[in-house]
Amino acid sequence: MKTAVRYLLLVVVSVWTLAPVAWMVSLSFKGPTEWYAPNLIPNQPIIDNYVSLFIPTNPIGGSFFFTSITEPITRPLINSLIAAGLGTLLAVMVGFLAAYGVSRYRAGGTFIIFFTLLTRMLPGATFVAPLMVFYASIGFIDTYAALILLYAAVTLTYAIWLMKGFIDEIPPEWEEAALLEGASPWTVLRKVTIPLTKGGLAASALFIFILNWSEFLFALVISVTEVTTLPVQISKYVSAVGRMYGTMASVGLVATIPSLLLGYMIQKHLVTGFTFGRIR
Amino acid sequence: MPKLVVRNLRKLFGTFEAVKNVSFQVEEKETLCLLGPSGCGKTTILRIIAGLEVPTSGEVLLDGVLVNDLPPQRRQIGLVFQDYAIFPHLSVFENIAYGLRVRKLSEAELTRKVRETASLVDVQSILDAPTKKLGLSEMQRVAIGRSLALDPKLLLLDEPLSNIDAKARERMRTELGKLQKDIGIATVYVTHDQLEAMTLADRIAVMRDGLIEQMGTTSEIYDNPKTLFVANFIGSPSMNLIDCELVYNREEAVLKFGDLALDVTELTQRIEGKGEGRELVLGVRAEDLSLDAKKTNPVAIEAEVQLAEPVGAKSIYHLKMGGVSLLAKGYGMPNIDAGSKVWATFNIDKVHLFDKKTEHAIV
């Protein structure tokens, strides 16, 4: 009896969880005539919604829907990849170094720690005004560098927090042994610590990448035409003329797939990191 | 009526048979000890009795009632875990009161009962203390008190002294013994320490690999071990076990081992001809070998002392006798140490003979 109830509830929860994505999948394969219909399974499935993401056509799918989106998503896709990828790389490198310093050498005064925490506590929107002013004066608007630095800064707290957890799990004896043999801290890092924490590093990197991939506010503010990322482009689909439900669904799904894949890959590590690495 | 009856208990974990076929009874006010090495199934049996594990087959009866299907909450059994499992977020008072709160007693009634139990296990002075700062013996008493507060029908203790260092262990053993006498509740006690079992139990069940090898009172187990395993397990130091051969010389019976012969003609009746032609093992406890610096006894055998280990008033002598190593225990003899020669006499009455193959005792 109890098991039956449990499975019933599990199914309910699963349906609730899957609903939005299921609907988006359904919409993305529907032609414009079916966009206002409640059927889950498209009666006449088409792939035009996906195709038009890369080769925008007006009108869509042989209908009379016109849209104001004229660019393919390849550029935003690549921009997202560059910004998220390099931003993650920067965050991981800087964060790992700092985490190591804090963990093993008690580096970092309260000032640094305070400010690092601040990046997570304060709304991004509160930085937008001065950031725009600053970046405009040094010509950073609409550049990759601006995004990469911002992404790294915003996710640094996570990077340090996660990686410190992984570093702390390595017994310091091995590093101390290497140090006693005359190696410099850098060599120790390179030859001892990094190989040992590779798994944790990878997991942290993937997690931060997912965060950066989703980032919206700063990309919205910084980008004009050159570095528009995928989330920003998606917002344009929503406000575009023509209510293109089908393409909205397809672009949303395309943007989600990398996140889901990476997230699946690090599920186990997600649990450890979020629970402060303290499951005993 | 016996308080607890365990019949043909069997427990499988996957393909591993932790408990093969175990049956025993525990009477009111009796303390039974399940003694055995790690992995012999004794803790599993305890958990089955408590209701935390379901037996693959077999029955558990409390006060004559079958309780197999009863969840642990309803069995009215007290269980003290090996690591005590004190609730860390509750005070000592609340720990002891935990089971009582389930019963919806009045606040006054509850407090009275808690204080009563607390003084029984001598923790009344720390009732308000947070549990994180307690020492091991205090924690154990709280754990016992917590179970006793509910006036359980049966008390189960899982290796209660194994966490404690040797020094404190002696003291705790005495305390536990006193507690058992005071309270007089039927108890099943699980341990791998034979000394504990010998001091605290009324009866002992020696277990190995999911089966009871021998069950009996302390003296029965000590004086008449039925198998090699029991003989070896009980007693400190372990019983001397020597491979030997029984040879009949007309009226005489002689045990040959190494290049020695031991006259055991007195035992011929008890042997009843069972030892003929089989490989035997001679068992003799260290304290049943008397040592003398001179050959005062005609049947004494010469031996060389390899090491003299003082253990308090007595000493354990490591002997080499006719190529065989033996341990003898006796009062410390001056001038006897490594290299000396002594004469050892076997106390034939206390000698045991085991069939090497079946491991069963013949004498």
Added chain:
Amino acid sequence: MMKTTNRLTQWVGKTESFKKLSTLPLSLVLNFVLIVPFAIMIFLSFTRWEPLSGYDWWHAPIAGIPRFVEAFGDARLLWALIRTTIFVAVVLPVEFLLGLGMALLFLGDFRGKKGFTSVILYPMMMPWVVVGLGFYLMFQFFGPVNLLLLRPLLGEGAVIDWFTNPVLAFVVVIIADVWQWTPLMFLIIYAGLAAVPKRLIEAAEVLGASSVRILRTVRLPLIKSLVVVALIIRALEAFKVFDIVYIMTGGGPGVNSTEVISLYVYNLAIVYHNTSYACAVSLLIMIAIALVTRLAIRPLEVRAE
């Protein structure tokens, strides 16, 4: 020249210098992204300046505190704060309770546990804008919520125009956030529950406690500190909500009926180009958050010892 590079390399290799160097990149990045803008923000909030003023910002005339005074009289700001607070106040308990429920549902072993867990967790991984998008699509007038849920259950006239009603639109935003972040609560609570030693549960069982009692008296108390931390983190993040609101309502219907604080500040800075005022408001908000967090952390610090 060689001498200096040698000494430099030597110095770099030493332990004390490592200590300082390890956080150097961190300081650099932070300085650039955080501290410099922060300084600019403080400066600008005392001035009166817009990008279209015609002069560079560092020439902006100092105007003292009028911007701050303006902020205290700003009704729209007040409403944004109220809305955001309501949002957090609703979202936190809902996510906690649902997360707790889900964690309890997953307690123990059962077939397919890994599969169900994967399904449950994925909302956290989706880009926030896509979450907004998904719910935007679902709650459309001709969407599945209306057509597949409400109409069959409550009859023909039960369809709702979600996004033209400020309260309902807000509700959809709340639902979207709950959908996305309940799994996080689930994860943290579940991990906490799983970390409760099995022995304690068994001890409680033998003492006669029912499952409910065990939950109340053993499990929940032992995960309290973990849960509090999780709630604080979630509260801070919830306060910052931006993406889903932007995508789903853009602040509307109307001008600002669902405007949360992040959106208001964004509008001030980017849409209305009211830069110095935006800086003043931002500064005030930062101070407020810092104060509130400090007050909230205080009792935790005391308890942690």
